[in-house]
Amino acid sequence: MKPSPVETHPKASQARILLSSVFGPYAQDDEFGSRSINPMELYHNQVTRAQGSFSLRMFHRSWGIMMIQENISAPCSVLDFPTREAFARELTANHYDIVGISGIIVNVGKVREMCRMVRKLSPDSTIIVGGHVAAIPGVEAMIDADHIVRGEGISWMRRYLGEDENAPIRHPAIVSGLRTRIMGMLLPERKGGTAATIIPSVGCPMGCNFCTTSAFFGGKGKFVNFYETGDELFAVMCQIEAELKVHSFFVMDENFLLHRTRAMRLLELMKQAGKSWELSVFASANAIKKYTMLELVELGVSWVWMGLESPHAGYSKLQGNNVGELTRELREHGIRVQGSTIIGLEHHTPDNMAEEIESAIAYQTDFHQFMLYTPVPGTPLYQEMSEQGRMLPDVDLADVHGQFKFNFKHAAISREDSKRFLDWAFWRDFERNGPSLYRMCRTVLQGWQRYKNYPDPRVRERFEREAKKLNSAYNAALWVMEREFKNVNRTVSERIHKLRREVEKESPVVARLTAAVLGPILLWTTRREENRLAKGRTYEPPTFLERRNWVPAVETP
């Protein structure tokens, strides 16, 4: 190991840098730690994975390295989702002084292999590894890197290159999702059609014991703000709105609503400028309760990802909140809710587990993520479990992703049963509540009916935009879901039918016409997709190579 980088790289900002995410393919089982049940997808990995052809499929870029690239002045390439061959090709086609590799804990085997490849193919390069993989205790002995960076990487990299680490953060224009696919249809990618990702901060001060993001950026009471004020955030959002022609933002901040002063200032500026923006946010129940429903609606909050955990678990973010009532109220105001429930908390037993799952499902959230209670290296929970001697010794880190089996000894639930309960939760949610796409349509309709005559034109405009989709493509999708669900759960099929009738009441001609014309096509693509999935079809993200401040290397004679 070279010494810790208090000193700068000898070439400082002249150093040529490659930043890469770990290599694919991802949705397969291999020796480097890819797992077929752990694809490079958000929804299909951990939210809608039991929903077959109705599962929402999409990819997200590696925003950490995109943020670093945007905020340094050195010539820098970002290679995202490479194959091993593409990584090798880039290492040999260009000379890089620094190779930065970004990974999370499950990817440690790939990070190890990439370090090995750099040493072989580009022996003069300095290897820097960052991202959550750096939180593994003893990682230094597992991979051959020169520097392993824990926590926030922009300031570290600026420091290493001798640049001003406190300079304002520039935000790259990031399209939040790509290659979106549902019911066997690849959605067209038109400019402005997909939300932009905005990253106001990293970390979360709530410090829940299992939370790896919170722990990685300092733990309880700590986090790193990229944009402190509503004014700064508003300016960045305006810039990205202009660049990407979006009015919808995926706000990648672990607990956006916790910072009320910033959010309320943002609302004030949005009102002054007449911005009819939509925000998808992560927020804990205690943070949501800091706002009235009207404040949330006016702020454009249209989708909330919130931890439901379990009412009996005692997390401070849930204290004093009736989560069931809150999720219902949000949906009644047109705010889609993505609930997140943990399977295998300390108080769970084989006797109460099914009941706890049933009550979580009874909230009828639009989306529902289930995750195993997982002591992840670097978290207080991991520390505690290790001290109690409860960590299972032979679990491959590639399997510690919360969607397989316990990696610790639970007081009452066996490792095998952990998987059974988890799989059952996904299946039961789908069977009882129907496809998330239907549930989302239901919430959108409630919002539209409630706010279509609201005095603030920004709010009306937002709900109108959503209702337009409901009256067209979504209604055709409802037609298909109603048919297909007849065999799964007749009650759900009838509920979908009722919703479709309501949608058609709002817009009798367009909605009926689209269902009649587009419905049969969608039915065909849905069934074709179902067949493909049954035969084992998986999806992989494309490779990206993007250069910034790039000048071709000067050949030395």
Ligand code: B12
């Ligand atoms: C978007 C996302 C994804 C995307 C993939 C993105 C991608 N292209 O890799 C999807 C949805 C596909 C995904 C999948 C998974 N994810 Co994910 N994901 C996230 C999420 C929500 C945002 C990441 C992000 O961009 N953050 C903002 C950026 C700015 O922060 P950052 O990435 O941490 O980068 C900063 C530093 O870490 C550092 N840094 C990062 N890279 C590098 C490189 C260098 C060289 C340096 C110096 C520094 C550095 O600098 C950056 C700026 O400060 C995070 C949660 C979170 N809030 O971060 C989880 C998170 C990273 N995912 C996580 C997990 C567990 C998974 C999955 C295993 C799914 C699952 N079952 O939960 C899969 C694995 C997929 C796979 N096969 O590899 C965990 C990681 C846990 C851990 N300790 O390893 C997180 C923290 C969520 C959580 N709290 O559990 N994920």
Ligand code: SF4
């Ligand atoms: S509130 Fe959510 S993001 Fe914050 S520490 Fe708890 S689990 Fe992590």
